[in-house]
Structures are given as C-alpha cells and as structure tokens.
Amino acid sequence: MKPLPPTLRTKKRYILAGIEPSGAGADQKDLYYAITNAVTTLFGDVRAAAISPAVISSGPDYVIVRCTRGGEQDLRIALSTVTVSGDVRIVLRPRATAGTLHALRRRLPQERPAEPDQPQEVHFGGRLYDARRYQGQKVDVIEKGIKRQELLFLTQDDLEEL
Amino acid sequence: MTVADTCVHPYPAGDSSLRRMTFEARELGFDTIVVPDGTPLISSGVRVIPAALIAEESVRAVSGQIKKRENGLSLVMVNAGENGFNRAVLSLKGVHVLRNLHLTRKQSFNHICARLAADRGVAVDLDLYPVIHATGRTRQRVLVRFGELIRIYSRYRFPLTLSSNARSVLDLRSVEEITLLCSLFGMEEDDVQAALSTVGDLLNPPGPVRVVA
The missing domain is CATH 3.30.70.3250 (Ribonuclease P, Pop5 subunit)
Known part of the structure; x- marks a missing residue:
C-alpha cells in the first residue's frame, strides 16, 4: 500500500x-x-x-x-x-x-538516574521504615509492614536529625 | 520578585518533610512557600513564611483569633463564608488572605467585597488542589467559581494568591504548570505572575515614602 x-x-x-x-x-x-x-x-x-x-x-x-x-x-x-x-x-x-x-x-537525559541505594532500615516518628536514598538530598522512606504502608518524602538532613 | 505557593502542608499534616518540600519547591521555580503554623526560616534557598489559618463561623471569633495569633511575621488567612461574613472579615485589621471561596455560595463574594478587598489590600486565594485532584461536577463547580472570581478581579484588581494546598511533594506543581492550569478558568499569564508574587507584598505592604531622619 x-x-x-x-x-x-x-x-x-x-x-x-x-x-x-x-x-x-x-x-x-x-x-x-x-x-x-x-x-x-x-x-x-x-x-x-x-x-x-x-x-x-x-x-x-x-x-x-x-x-x-x-x-x-x-x-x-x-x-x-x-x-x-x-x-x-x-x-x-x-x-x-x-x-x-x-x-x-535528544532531550532525554543522557545519564540514567542513579538507582536508589539498597534500602536501609530507619526509625522515624517512632516507626520502622525502609529508606531509599537518591542522588542528592532526597530520601523516600516506606513503612515496614504488610498493609497500608506509609510512604514519606524526606531529606538526608531529616534522617540525620533523628 | 517573589514566586510563592500560598499554602503547603508538610509533615506531620502531609507526607513530606518541610526540607523536602522546600527542596522540590525550588526545583519547580518557587522562592517562597507559606506553611500553616510554621516558623519563619530559609531552607534550600526557599523562604518559609508561617501562616495562621483561621476557620471560624463568627466574625467575633475570627477577630479573637487574629488578636491571639497575629505576630507580624505570620500571614493571616481566614476561611470564607457567607457574603456578610466575608465583608466583615475583609474590614478586619490584620487579615491578609481570604481563602476557600470555592466552597462558598455564588453570591458570597460580590462587587462590594471585591472593592473592599482591593481597598484594604486583602488577597483572595485560589486553591488549585480541587482543580488537580477533583473530577466531574466538583471540579466543574470550582472552575465556574474561579471563572466568576477572575471576571470580578479583572474589573476591581484586588490581590490574588495561588496555592496548591499540597500535602505531598507529589501535589506540588511548577510555575509553568500552574500557569497552564489557571488558563482553564480564564486567568491570563500576567495575572498568574502577579498572583504568585502577591505574598511578598502582603506582609510588607508598599506605603508612602516616609522621612525617617
């Protein structure tokens, strides 16, 4: 055709x-x-x-x-x-x-974003979370558990202050 | 020039820490955010202005709250109500922003309120959260309401502010996105820029030149 x-x-x-x-x-x-x-x-x-x-x-x-x-x-x-x-x-x-x-x-970022590091256990607000650190200051933490896991968006400084 | 998001709710009200909020806000093009019951500080190059959110049903209660919470550093934001309530609140000393007008009835903010707001330099806040997150009739009502407010604004030019009411970094929107979203209810780009810079003037209103020495 x-x-x-x-x-x-x-x-x-x-x-x-x-x-x-x-x-x-x-x-x-x-x-x-x-x-x-x-x-x-x-x-x-x-x-x-x-x-x-x-x-x-x-x-x-x-x-x-x-x-x-x-x-x-x-x-x-x-x-x-x-x-x-x-x-x-x-x-x-x-x-x-x-x-x-x-x-x-051509506008796509040439470098792949850095994969988050291996999750680390952190305590925040009296609860246990898995923390994933990204390049820079950003740290996403997800509550450990099997249901209704809370996801929090923090920075490295927030975790160091604990 | 200030570029401000007039209301964000960091942890514990939301799921993102204040530092992360300021970090993301800077990446999205803001230099100021307003945080209810926060403390004034600068984080990641973003100025944090505390706000006192007042949600009372009587003018006397609002007046009492203003006396209790006004400290010259906080932005006083009052939830809107019926027309008479709004007119009385706009006349009160110390009120900076009238918010949540999209939750009130159609006639609650008319030309008299608009003139009063313009004369007294009280801003009207447009909350973009329902525009982004609501659907169907709820969003349609909000868009209609904001469209009406913009029509009154174009005549009386009272100050406007824009807020995302973000409880997460995922709720924050960039300046460009906000400009596009505001076009949905007929707000021009220049008006968006003016609305984003209003907060800087609310705490330090421009006055006549005074001889100090």
Missing part, C-alpha cells in the same frame, strides 16, 4: 514528561489509561478524540506522549492533573515538546 504523502498526514506533537517519584514502577499501559482518563475527564470525549493522546515510550523516570498538533497545550494541562497510575501515586512533569520523536529523544 502506498503511504500517504507527508502533506496529507496528520501532524503530530510529542511531549516528554518526567515521572516522579523516579522508578515508581508505573506500567506503560497504566500510564496510557491514566493520561487518556485525565484528558477525557478534563476536556470531554470530543476534545480527547481531537487530541488523540498515545504513550509512545516510557522509562523509570520519563514518558513520551504523542498528540495531534494543536492539542499539545491541552495535553500538558491534562498531564498536570494525573495523580495516580494503576495503584501507584505519581506526578507527571511536562519537560519538553517537539515535532519529531528524534528531536525529543
């Missing part, structure tokens, strides 16, 4: 968004559902169809989303309203918009 000439193809835009907390384990399919749900609840079915969001690729700390040209601003707004992917609490932070995937991939 002869492909459509470029002038007749639908123009696309690609948005790179960071995922926080890094390495939250957000599944690509769950991300797609979370993003389309956010677009639909905010702008309705008609506008969502016009925007046509699609997740192109994702990593532990980024996702690339495609939309039709003219829908990128609305999609960026919708990305700001994504709070959950699957069962995981996340936030998507739009970083860059480009007309081609090639241009956007």
